[in-house]
Amino acid sequence: GESVGLHLPTLSVQEGDNSIINCAYSNSASDYFIWYKQESGKGPQFIIDIRSNMDKRQGQRVTVLLNKTVKHLSLQIAATQPGDSAVYFCAERRRNAGNMLTFGGGTRLMVKP
Amino acid sequence: GAGVSQSPSNKVTEKGKDVELRCDPISGHTALYWYRQSLGQGLEFLIYFQGNSAPDKSGLPSDRFSAERTGGSVSTLTIQRTQQEDSAVYLCASSSDPRGGKNIQYFGAGTRLSVL
Numbered sequence: 375g376e377s378v379g380l381h382l383p384t385l386s387v388q389e390g391d392n393s394i395i396n397c398a399y400s401n402s403a404s405d406y407f408i409w410y411k412q413e414s415g416k417g418p419q420f421i422i423d424i425r426s427n428m429d430k431r432q433g434q435r436v437t438v439l440l441n442k443t444v445k446h447l448s449l450q451i452a453a454t455q456p457g458d459s460a461v462y463f464c465a466e467r468r469r470n471a472g473n474m475l476t477f478g479g480g481t482r483l484m485v486k487p
Numbered sequence: 488g489a490g491v492s493q494s495p496s497n498k499v500t501e502k503g504k505d506v507e508l509r510c511d512p513i514s515g516h517t518a519l520y521w522y523r524q525s526l527g528q529g530l531e532f533l534i535y536f537q538g539n540s541a542p543d544k545s546g547l548p549s550d551r552f553s554a555e556r557t558g559g560s561v562s563t564l565t566i567q568r569t570q571q572e573d574s575a576v577y578l579c580a581s582s583s584d585p586r587g588g589k590n591i592q593y594f595g596a597g598t599r600l601s602v603l
Contacts, residue, residue: 382527417578417594464528473590477530
């Protein structure tokens with residue numbers, strides 16, 4: 375997949391720092407959320423998911439936070455590495471839309487060595 | 488194979504020609520999705536197959552686009568009379584039965600279509 379996004383919001387961080395990528399959603403009927411990572415020339419790769427009955431979930435070096443009050447989702451990457459450089463997409467499943475995922479526009483993460 | 492496989496990886500065609508893009512989902516996955524990704528954009532849903540149910544075609548942009556899934560496995564996306572605005576990366580994803588609560592979609596690497 376193409377991840378060169380000339381118009382994507384970009385987050386630039388120093389290697390070793392923590393990264394926080396944010397995503398806003400608008401549908402209060404959304405009950406499930408996923409973060410994907412897309413490297414240049416590849417398809418999106420699953421990172422972590424969270425159901426709406428949770429507000430935090432941790433994986434290896436990644437944490438997803440869900441704030442349903444303000445309809446906000448974030449992905450935190452600890453000790454960011456050059457290999458984390460990619461475009462990150464959040465996706466939501468809307469309860470009234472069957473099993474479809476609706477994807478956000480993406481954020482490009484650039485890690486400076 | 489272990490993952491979703493798409494072919495060809497690249498396709499260059501002339502305006503007005505028809506193209507077929509192929510997707511081999513992960514074995515045993517009942518759900519299959521097609522998306523389109525234009526340069527610098529997110530993923531645009533095209534069509535969704537779930538088991539033997541009628542596909543959800545609500546995302547197909549025009550009647551030049553169609554897709555089929557044979558035997559509940561391999562899927563082909565066909566674009567007739569291609570136009571330059573069809574140029575994009577076409578991504579396929581599959582998931583196990585999503586009705587159980589989660590819906591982790593696993594993606595192929597995509598087919599980059601260029602219409603000259």
